[in-house]
Amino acid sequence: MIPYIILFIIPAIAAVGQPPSAPKRQGRGPFVFFGVMVAMMIGFRWQVGGDWTWDTRRILALEGGSLSQFMSSVDPGYGALMWLTSISGFNIWFLHLIGGSIFAYGLGAFCLREPHPWLAMTVAVPYLIIVVSMGYDRQAVAIGFVMLAMIGMRELNLRRFVISMVLATSMHVTSLSLMPVFAIGSKIKKLWLIVIGGPIFAVGYYYLLQQKADTSVSGYIQTGYSSSGAGIRIAMNAIPAIIFLLFRKRFVMSEGDKVFGIGLSLLAMAFVVALIASPSSTAVDRMALYVIPLQMFVLGRLPGAFGKGSYQGLVLGVIIYSFVIMLVWLIFAENANSWVPYSVFSPDRLFGLSM
Incomplete structure (x- = not known):
């Protein structure tokens, strides 16, 4: 458990030490270093995470x-990464390091876009980093x-938005379902979204959602899987949404x-309703993972919105809230034993696939 606590303490201390008016570029170097640390913890872990053996068995x-078979x-997209791992001769850490690097880059870029990057990163550690990035390998890359x-949506950059969503969909099909939501809640010109994004969504829906329905969300619904x-996880999104x-x-x-915040908040509340109505909590739970950035977006900005006279007090409040979430999950979660203790692969497992 100690590695996870260290992973939390680093951004937490930086968040406390960062004044509200500090230029982001002053902390960019340490921030990038921390992102590399996150990617390495994801990549070099051994037998850590709920989906640990899935990638190895499939490869x-x-x-x-x-390549086409993979x-x-x-x-x-994820199949291509698995094929690359297969021909490289390296063990599964190679695939996880690539995926972890993509995730860490997306997370770092998102947090640096926030007024208080270190606090946003602190909020991300307990669940998005520790649980999702080390437990849902394909979806973690898609979330990145x-x-x-x-x-891209927030900066009205249509090209960045579309390219990123295409890559996300190639990693995990469920991310495609966010495109209509993003289109409705975006300030990007709707005509361009329809002209460029529409065909991509239609083709992706037909070839991915339809053909892979048995192994994606509908598969969970048909079997009634529950998580x-x-x-609690959906409530963690609902709180910042409210x-x-x-x-x-x-x-x-x-x-x-x-507009982005409103759209994502409404989606988070919709998942509350979906959880009540759906026969499978697993299906809703997996889809709601894409809303987790709302926690960083809102809680990371909370001190600036409410802390005119007690900014540092609210920063500490958000940190304590996040730390409690991390401890509760690591100690009491039903499947926490898949994450604890954290371990790194040994040198003799550098090459050759093994579980």
């Missing part, structure tokens, strides 16, 4: 296969690209950011 089953067996798409703690919707006038931000 071993396809050993010697062509791409057709799973979501094509989704966060880049969110930046323990899904209600705060933002009720007090959005207090948050000083661009119009693009405000």
Whole structure:
């Protein structure tokens, strides 16, 4: 558990030490260093995370296969990464390091876009980094690209948005379902979104969602799978959503950011309703992972919105809230034993796939 606590303490201390008016570029070097640390913890872990053996078993089953075979067996982008791992001769850490680097880059870029990057990063550690990036390998990579798409949406950069969403969809099909939501809640010209994004969504829906339905969300629904703690995880998104919707006038931000915050908050609340109505909490739980950046977006800005006389007090409050979440999950979660203790692969496992 100590490695996770260290991972939390580093951005937390930086968040406390960062004044509200500090230029972001002053902390960019240490921020990048921390991002590299995150990528390495994701990549070099050994037998850590709920989906640990899935990648290895799939690569071993396809050993010697062509690139097209790998791409057709799973979501094509992630299949290409698995094929690259297969021909490299390295162990599974190689795939996880590539995926972890993509995730860390998207996360870092998203947090640096925030007025208080270190606090946003602190909020991300307990669940998005520790649980999601080390437990949902394919979705974690997709979320990394989704966060880049969110930046494109907020900055009205259509090309960045579309490219990032295409890459996210190639890693995990469920990310495609966010495109209509982003289109509705974006300040990007709707005509261009329809002309460029529409065909991509239509083709992706037909070839990915339809053909892979049995192994994606509909598969969960048909079998009625349930995830323990899904209600708590969705509530973690609902809390910042309620705060933002009720007090959005207090948050000083661009119009693009405000529209983004409203759209993502409404989606977070929709998942609360979906959790009640759906026969499978797992399906809703997996989809709600893409809304987690709302926590960084709102809680990272909370001191600036409410802390005129007690800015540092609110910073500490957000840090304590996040730390409690991390400890509760690591100690009491039903499957926490898949994450604790954290371990790194040994030198004799550098090459050759093994579990």
